[in-house]
Amino acid sequence: MSIPEIYTIFQQHSVISTDSRNCPSGCLFFALKGDNFNANAYALSALENGAAYTIIDESEYALDQRFIVVADVLIALQQLAHYHRKQLATTVLGITGTNGKTTSKELIAAVLGQKFNILFTQGNLNNHIGVPLTLLKLRPEHEIAVVEMGANHIGEIKALAEIACPDYGIITNVGKAHLDGFGSFEGVKKTKSELYVNIHDNAKSIFINSGNEHLREMALKSGFTNDERLVKYKLIAECKKELVAGAVLSCSPFLKMQCCTKANSCFVVDTKLIGTYNAENILAAVTIGHYFGINDADIKKGLEQYLPQNNRSQLTVTERNKLVVDAYNANPTSMRAAVINFGLMQVENKMLILGDMLELGEQADFEHQAIVDLLESYQLKNVLLVGKIFAQTINDFSCFSAVDDLIQYIEKQNIVDSYILIKGSRGIKLEKVISLL
DSSP states (O other), X not given: OOHHHHHHHHHHSOOEESOTTOOOTTOEEEOOBOSSOBGGGGHHHHHHTTOSEEEESOGGGOOSTTEEEOSOHHHHHHHHHHHHHHHSOOEEEEEEOSSSHHHHHHHHHHHHTTTSOEEEOOXXXXXXXXXXXXXXXXXXXXXXXXXXXXXXXXXHHHHHHHHHOOSEEEEOOOOSOOHHHHOSHHHHHHHHHHHHXXXXXXXXXEEEETTXXXXXXXXXXXXXXXXXXXXXXXXXXXXXXXXXXXXXXXESSEEEEEEEETTSOEEEEEEEEEOGGGHHHHHHHHHHHHHTTOOHHHHHHHHHHOOOOTTSSEEEEOSSOEEEEEXXXXXXXXXXXXXXXXXXXXXSSEEEEEEOOOSOGGGHHHHHHHHHHHHHHTTOOOXXXXXXXXXXXXXXXXXXXXXXXXXXXXXXXXXXXXXXXXXXXXXXXXXXXXXXX
């Protein structure tokens, strides 16, 4: 069956499921395959659980007209999402970056939601499955969609951008992450630039932190040779060539910023975000809000109402301690920023619980040693390192091979009245120690 034919069915059954155990009545079930499962085998179960139709790519599972056979279910899902996106007038903003893309996405959505009916990527659904699923939630009433795009291999952003066809794009930053997939920092830049290339080739505009030399270089190489299609922002006291400029006023612990526009209006934003490294994420949201005609008061309101979740730059106050929880993910760039910010915070009894940064390939040992050296340069003494890579570094800190070993240690301590930074890759599972502190 062709994509236009499937789309006709989708218009009557617009809820999508990829889990045969969770099929809302009348939905379309896409039988995706994984490394350890073949959902074709569960197509009948999906129908029995409420699906109206099921999309499969193995014809032997087709029993009647409710089974729609395609060459490849994943490709059909992506093509249907692309087709659906092209039928609507919704403005699509694509966002990627090494660090801050999810926080920036949510800040941008918080601002744009003050004026527009918006759709934005939920959670971390930013891959080759998540992006299509997000796009298939678009409805005619949506005016703007903010679509997050993640990658860990060259070519993935290109593919996602071709599916989403963004009208605008933003790369929050580039750093050392997923080096085993990208091969090098240059590989990271090349992959993230795929969003710029797509935007340029379709004669659209990008929002860019003009203070980031890597982003400027990437934009130039992607074909943006003049300023006409560059909407700029920058951490600087006053606007020059930028639409929006901003400066950090304080971060003790929450980030407070002054933001100024080219129209000579300035306002102060009191956020609920920890870390000066979030300043550029704030500026991105201010810039995009201002570009789309949202006034300063509503931009300020959207940003100040935003509460971080999912262990991203959160302050958690317990009966015994204050925790700066940033345990969702970690790479050398974000870890370095978090350590520096924590080192500069004017608080007493600092403690750091840091977990391994995963997926760094051959650079893993070097990058972990660099973080240890940074800790020593800030004279941070009370440090607990978790993971096999940190354990191999040269340091005088307490090291634990896994989070369960750390838990046993903490249970024997009386850690109180401390300010504690908790940061590591998701695979280290540092969130397990939060309840103990």
